[in-house]
Amino acid sequence: MLDYNALLAQYETIKAKGKKLDMSRGKPSPEQLGTMSRILTVVTHNDQCFSETGTDCRNYGGLEGINEMRRLFGNLMGVSMEQVIVGGNSSLNMMFDVLARAMLHGVKEGCKPWCKYDQISFLCPVPGYDRHFAMCEFFGINMINVPLLKDGPDMDLVEKLVSEDETIKGIWCVPKYANPTGTTYSDEVVRRFAQLKPAAKDFRVFWDNAYIVHDLTDTPDQLLNIFEEAEKYGNDDLFLEFMSTSKISYSGAGISCMASSRNNINRILQEMKFQTIGHDKLNQLRHSKVFRTVDDVKAQMQVHRSIIAPKFYLLYRVFEEELGPLENVQWTKPNGGYFICMTLPNGTAKRVEELAAGAGLVLTKAGAPFPYGKDPNDNVLRIAPTYPSLNELAEAAPLLCCCIKLAICEREQIAQK
């Protein structure tokens, strides 16, 4: 049984300390960023500024990116380098640009621009990534919630909806260590995606593999290669895969990429040439010199893990102590990614956010993991443990638990009235 007055006293005591803590975004910590300083000095002379094919990375050109990075990303995703376009520092920007071109030009020959429809829709597995949903909102794309189950989106529902309605043009997927639940799609789910038969000829799966190498345990999740599966059914045009080094090297100064079928890549390059002469190849070159192979990337991810994993474990321990006895409070323990997802009693998430903010702890906006920011049950919290230090987390975790318990008390009091 929770003691409201004791909790309130504890809350006021913590609040009085006037701390400022931030667990709102999936940002790497300064300590993580500090592990990449070698990239700052890997290109420091004029004669190091050339790619393996002799391209001067300081000059114009190279729309598709330098070979080294196309190959590395290809190897990471399990596709050929010809299926890869290397972008700027933001995979989100690449997704946005794909959407913008689809709106204005359509995604393939013979299909009209999406902006010419009265209404189009995307399926949104929930809880999901707020910035995906925000893009749909920006483009005026209607969003349809699909439950994200333990092994991926509810595929019965996905298959039903996309086969029936040709105004459903896409689906957002974070197939590995999904934001915020940590879910990795099972082999069966990936295979069902690979065989999808959408009514819309211009349906596209946005396969945002943001956490492709971002393991946190010795038993990492395994994700099937979507292109290998889709090619079996001649279905590879359906998929647009994205990843970046934002959480491998630098979140603000990394390299993004996308992969797709050769058909799609050729079309996209044809359209991209109107937009830019090419992205920053010098930063691509820096990355290719630090990350010569997939193993180099994996070694760096071990370093990140050694910094991040203890933060997750600290939270698990505090949550277990403080919240373990409570009914209807669960949290994920993902094998990778950047988030813990907490499920609370209905109608308390927003109040937890408010209480935490009142005491100086910024959480991700309750509702953010849902289209239009509307959590139908107001019971999901996305917790981002990576940015604060262990010391800060050790202060933030009890405060968060206190806020959760307070919110539950308040709700019980209202229910009793």
Next chain:
Amino acid sequence: MLDYNALLAQYETIKAKGKKLDMSRGKPSPEQLGTMSRILTVVTHNDQCFSETGTDCRNYGGLEGINEMRRLFGNLMGVSMEQVIVGGNSSLNMMFDVLARAMLHGVKEGCKPWCKYDQISFLCPVPGYDRHFAMCEFFGINMINVPLLKDGPDMDLVEKLVSEDETIKGIWCVPKYANPTGTTYSDEVVRRFAQLKPAAKDFRVFWDNAYIVHDLTDTPDQLLNIFEEAEKYGNDDLFLEFMSTSKISYSGAGISCMASSRNNINRILQEMKFQTIGHDKLNQLRHSKVFRTVDDVKAQMQVHRSIIAPKFYLLYRVFEEELGPLENVQWTKPNGGYFICMTLPNGTAKRVEELAAGAGLVLTKAGAPFPYGKDPNDNVLRIAPTYPSLNELAEAAPLLCCCIKLAICEREQIAQK
């Protein structure tokens, strides 16, 4: 009188050498790029990765760019830093994005998206920049040619057209050292732009100040500050100014920016946040440390001038010797920028391009400086002297002159038949 057979023999002799020469694009030479190596080592330690406000340039955030670069670009353009958004490595990409947002969302409250019109048009001063025109083509924007006179676009025509037709939504301007003519807009032209009264409430002037500091002589052209003028008439929302360091630091790894009224900048930032979390701040930081002041930029431009100007002078000398006596052959001698624009007898430009290509010299596609690649008189050649070395230019220039004379001969022969 030109001697066709002698010219043909000369042409064949040069062709037989099998040289490969490229004067097609306005690219800096390796020698120019080599002058910037200090930027490669200006940020080499973790503790150097912070902006003046303490922002960690390696991490997420900073949609509008770091203060240092906003201030520098503001000082270069003569606007406040709050009027500046710093972008990625390509100002072309910023223009494209502005157009894409205008197509999908319109440019201001209460104005419909441009894609909702059956047809919209842009005015295109000609000759002009091929990539501007290509963007219009990509977006399906109709292009209307406007003559570029000695002091800027034909403003009588511009004023007439924009005041009569509200489906004319924009105009492309390169107000200083225009590509390819080297024209700088006179004070009167700038003032007439500042007072423009378009019928369309959502008309925009794309003021691509690509060559803002790119002087080549001791008597550089002076361009009025468009925002200072436009503000006098409350007309500053009309203007979107762009520039970049592509031809100051590195063409492939520089920093771009745009400036506009506070109204426009606020709206654009609101929309940009759906597209990206922020551009590469680490490269912004590198630039801000190398270019602390406008004077630092000017000093670097002197270095570029010392490399580029001799290439222009070499061409002037050869042109004078070889083409001076010919009627109807003129070329510009700009005070800055990256191009010489040659006017030939009607109906010969494409043939010159073919002849040059046949002998291994790649020129900019004849017609490129015009919308849809159509030079109505087939008489304009854009010559890009910067990329080849002086030695290569010394070979290319006589070949170019030979091709011009041959094409003129061929045309006279046809006329005589």
